[in-house]
Amino acid sequence: MAIPHAQGTVDAAEIGNFEAMAAEWWDPNGRLRPLHDLNPVRLDYLKREISARFGRDAKDSRALEGLSILDIGCGGGLLTEPLARLGATMIGADAGAANIAAARAHAEAQGLAIDYRATTAEALAAEGVRFDVVVAMEIVEHVADLPLFLREVAKMVKPGGLLFLATMNRTLKSFALAIVGAEYILRWLPVGTHDWKKFLTPKELERAVEASGLSVLDACGMVFDPFRGSWSLAANDLDVNYLMVAERAG
Amino acid sequence: MSRQFDVVVAGGGHVGASLALALKQADPRLTVAVVDPTPPAAGPDARASAIAAAARRMLERLGVWGEIAPHAQPIVDMLVTDSRLDDAVRPVFLTFDGALTTGEPFAHMVPNAVMVDALLAAARTAGVEIVMPDRVIGFDVTDTRADVRLASGATLAAGLLVAADGVRSKLRDLAGIGVVRWDYGQSGIVTTVAHERPHGGRAEEHFLPSGPFAVLPLADDAAGRHRSSLVWSEKSATADRLVAGDDFTFGLELERRFGRRLGALEVLAKPKAFPLGLTLARDFVRPRFALVGDAAHGIHPIAGQGLNMGFRDVAALAEVIVEARRLGLDPGRIDVLERYQRWRRFDAVEMGIVTDVLNRLFSNDVGPLRALRDFGLGVVDRIASLKSHFIGEAAGIGGSTPRLLRGEPI
Numbered sequence: 001m002a003i004p005h006a007q008g009t010v011d012a013a014e015i016g017n018f019e020a021m022a023a024e025w026w027d028p029n030g031r032l033r034p035l036h037d038l039n040p041v042r043l044d045y046l047k048r049e050i051s052a053r054f055g056r057d058a059k060d061s062r063a064l065e066g067l068s069i070l071d072i073g074c075g076g077g078l079l080t081e082p083l084a085r086l087g088a089t090m091i092g093a094d095a096g097a098a099n100i101a102a103a104r105a106h107a108e109a110q111g112l113a114i115d116y117r118a119t120t121a122e123a124l125a126a127e128g129v130r131f132d133v134v135v136a137m138e139i140v141e142h143v144a145d146l147p148l149f150l151r152e153v154a155k156m157v158k159p160g161g162l163l164f165l166a167t168m169n170r171t172l173k174s175f176a177l178a179i180v181g182a183e184y185i186l187r188w189l190p191v192g193t194h195d196w197k198k199f200l201t202p203k204e205l206e207r208a209v210e211a212s213g214l215s216v217l218d219a220c221g222m223v224f225d226p227f228r229g230s231w232s233l234a235a236n237d238l239d240v241n242y243l244m245v246a247e248r249a250g
Numbered sequence: 251m252s253r254q255f256d257v258v259v260a261g262g263g264h265v266g267a268s269l270a271l272a273l274k275q276a277d278p279r280l281t282v283a284v285v286d287p288t289p290p291a292a293g294p295d296a297r298a299s300a301i302a303a304a305a306r307r308m309l310e311r312l313g314v315w316g317e318i319a320p321h322a323q324p325i326v327d328m329l330v331t332d333s334r335l336d337d338a339v340r341p342v343f344l345t346f347d348g349a350l351t352t353g354e355p356f357a358h359m360v361p362n363a364v365m366v367d368a369l370l371a372a373a374r375t376a377g378v379e380i381v382m383p384d385r386v387i388g389f390d391v392t393d394t395r396a397d398v399r400l401a402s403g404a405t406l407a408a409g410l411l412v413a414a415d416g417v418r419s420k421l422r423d424l425a426g427i428g429v430v431r432w433d434y435g436q437s438g439i440v441t442t443v444a445h446e447r448p449h450g451g452r453a454e455e456h457f458l459p460s461g462p463f464a465v466l467p468l469a470d471d472a473a474g475r476h477r478s479s480l481v482w483s484e485k486s487a488t489a490d491r492l493v494a495g496d497d498f499t500f501g502l503e504l505e506r507r508f509g510r511r512l513g514a515l516e517v518l519a520k521p522k523a524f525p526l527g528l529t530l531a532r533d534f535v536r537p538r539f540a541l542v543g544d545a546a547h548g549i550h551p552i553a554g555q556g557l558n559m560g561f562r563d564v565a566a567l568a569e570v571i572v573e574a575r576r577l578g579l580d581p582g583r584i585d586v587l588e589r590y591q592r593w594r595r596f597d598a599v600e601m602g603i604v605t606d607v608l609n610r611l612f613s614n615d616v617g618p619l620r621a622l623r624d625f626g627l628g629v630v631d632r633i634a635s636l637k638s639h640f641i642g643e644a645a646g647i648g649g650s651t652p653r654l655l656r657g658e659p660i
Binding site: 028029033036037039040043044047058059060061062081082083084085086109110111229230 | 277279280393394537573574575576577578579580583584585589592
């Protein structure tokens with residue numbers, strides 16, 4: 001399949017950044033450790049909201065059985081694999097072919113059946129596929145054309161289904177913590193991973209989501225505790241990292 | 251083809267058995283095996299353990315307290331003295347009111363054998379595979395699992411291998427995890443005695459120059475005899491001589507320490523001596539591997555915290571594993587296991603240091619030190635609250651109590 005680079009929703013330079021890191025996706029002591037640390041809170045929020053919407057028991061370790069989920073911008077599958085383990089029928093999509101290769105190899109070793117595709121949101125949407133849940137985590141700040149991306153992604157949400165987004169707020173605090181702190185000082189992330197100017201405030205993201213035909217249900221912050229070395233959900237602190245969930249009316 | 255389990259626990263003592271049971275109860279889909287070399291028909295463990303209130307709440311939540319309770323002796327009063335052996339009167343500097351604010355006794359004395367049997371039986375009923383007698387002789391960790399080799403020749407594939415094999419953990423060595431060790435040159439003599447008069451549920455700890463001498467009340471036996479469990483610390487050479495010597499000498503030495511407040515004494519179990527030391531594993535986790543209980547931290551029994559810390563490990567590790575599974579995460583991954591390590595290591599190191607300092611302070615007969623500790627140890631009972639307020643809370647680590655210890659489901 002031809003991967004449309006530098007056109008549509010994909011920013012070619014951005015994709016290159018992550019491809020270089022593909023092999024490192026699953027290294028627990030590698031540079032992407034921050035994403036592994038962030039994973040539990042993202043999953044907690046996803047599972048809570050999905051369970052509430054589809055009448056599942058959030059404590060059940062197979063709560064997502066029978067639900068179809070698309071993880072767009074899945075990278076090495078950090079979120080795709082847990083959702084598959086929870087029972088969901090998963091498609092993981094990423095424009096970076098190296099990411100998809102890394103994700104496939106890892107899922108196979110784990111004995112997980114996941115349909116990974118090196119493709120874009122618009123290509124998938126053109127196939128006419130629809131999902132109970134679409135997940136686009138830490139990606140909206142990396143896409144070239146946000147309104148187009150959200151329009152294509154929203155098309156793939158079934159009526160009554162949910163869209164999850166996670167990104168970083170454009171505040172002075174996020175500039176200090178995420179760009180200067182995480183990239184330059186702590187060297188948690190490769191320098192140049194984030195472009196602060198592309199960050200979206202919750203209001204801007206909400207407007208863009210609503211313009212795509214979905215209704216925003218909730219937004220929730222994610223806060224890092226440096227003493228515990230772990231993240232927690234904070235409903236009222238959206239200053240740096242935050243999640244948003246929207247629905248297509250059923 | 252190896253049989254596959256999500257979790258394999260090496261060691262079927264109270265720590266290993268309670269971990270397996272806690273996991274299976276919270277997440278019945280988890281496949282769990284316990285491997286232990288003890289033949290089921292081995293002689294009963296004569297030792298008894300003090301179960302703190304939090305650990306008892308956990309045993310209640312696990313559904314085994316009902317079976318243990320008839321054999322458990324509540325400790326309703328506690329007496330601590332600091333004295334020389336020949337002092338006519340031992341000054342009392344510390345007494346505890348036996349009941350917590352909620353009206354429950356602060357500890358129970360429970361026979362180990364009763365507790366382990368109840369836990370193993372409940373684990374088996376819950377669907378835990380009990381592989382016994384057999385033992386782990388080696389393992390190889392790959393990216394996705396630990397391949398575990400057993401003495402019988404069988405192999406198990408485990409998503410996570412947990413070592414609950416005691417203070418001299420073989421698996422800890424196999425994993426290449428080093429330990430920090432202090433040897434006290436002391437041994438604890440453990441035995442059970444019968445006495446004429448009832449103990450009234452009172453525990454005593456006498457800080458003698460040779461080391462602490464603790465009397466812990468047991469429930470009356472079937473014949474109606476009043477009994478207590480002893481933990482008696484001596485220099486290792488003395489302890490070995492005492493347990494190897496004749497009953498008459500042992501009885502005489504015992505009476506010098508125990509006194510005659512409860513009438514004539516009779517030694518019910520062959521005394522055994524256990525070398526005492528402080529052993530702390532440098533790491534509690536490795537990829538696909540975790541240490542719990544004494545394998546992670548063997549501490550001096552002076553504060554009676556060893557077993558209770560083991561239960562804290564169990565409650566924390568079970569919660570971390572079950573929470574990870576609920577989020578679809580792989581519980582054997584090091585980033586998941588490090589949450590358990592962060593949660594427990596701080597507590598273990600700190601408790602180790604507190605008990606070590608207590609022991610060094612008390613196991614001597616230096617005059618000025620004695621005066622100092624008589625003055626200063628009114629605050630010993632406040633160490634727990636000092637600890638939680640200043641260190642745990644302020645640093646934001648080790649602070650929260652695992653759900654099972656609060657008596658809640660995971």
